Amino acid sequence: MKVVPIFVGALLLFAAPSANAQGVADLKAQCSACHALEKPANPTVDRLWSRKGPDLWYAGDKFNREWLVGWLQKPTTIRPGGVLWFKNAKPGEPRDTLDTAAVPPHPAVDAATAGKLADALMGLKGNGLVAAGAFKAEGANLTMGKMAFGKLRGCAACHQDKPGEGGVSGSQLYDAGQRLQPDYVHAYIKDPQAFDRFVWMPRLTLSDQDLQRITAYVVSNGKKSD
């Protein structure tokens, strides 16, 4: 009799979208108070000062799902000074410092919720902002990439590529290989203002060779084989 398989198949057809719909609903309910889940209609400098978390409207282009599932259950620090470092900066000698204790911790969720939220996040796409295949893994020169990141192009002025080494106003990149998709890293370095017109990472004039090298180095950080 073929009624049972057809019935099960019909159930699956309906079950799959509804599970995803539940994840999307959870994402909106739990995350939208702090994160932009849709591209802001009117980006401004003031919006950067008032938002409570980084934008997630292109999360599906940005993150690796496996990392999301783990991080949502056990969040770790990505931005040492919070989403806007200035709010937690204090003047001092020999230099200003960040009051990291003042940065609110990200809430943790259970494994089932993390999976649903990660699926919903992976569905958020930047509408062509990230070109698939822009990063060419073959022939990557990590030594040159590290030099460009550290000295030649000054990425390390704002980003840490090892815990405790590098600047702190940008996101840490020592686990970028687990967290970020290479094509996203390439697209973001190439033009940060395409993602947010006012974000405080400037657009450098980089050759494609530099872009490829820096991307290769960034996504090599924190790979589990390291």
Add this chain to the structure above:
Amino acid sequence: MSQAKITGGIIALVLATSIGHAAAADDSAKLKASAKLYDTYCAQCHGVLRNGKGVNTVGLSVQPRDHSETKGMMSIPLEEMATAIRDGGAAVNKSALMPPWNSVLTDGEITDMVAYLRKVCRCDEQN
């Protein structure tokens, strides 16, 4: 002096004063806007007190300029300041660690930032 001349003089004085106030208010708004942009983009290296001691200076091979230091700032031509902000340090033979900000700041905002920096360094008070 005729009544008409006195009245005209008073009107001219009132007009000049109000225009002066409007210009001062305009300058004040521009300085406030520049200060906010400085906090957003510049202070990460140049410091929340504008003294070159930003949170990112820990590993920099070349330390950022202290914008509160009058003598050093006086020595930089205004156009050079604008070029450094717009096109980066390398464009004025300074450190490439100072990036170009032309993807974020407009030409008008850069002009206003130069005027703000002249306030920060108290450079115009020395004239």
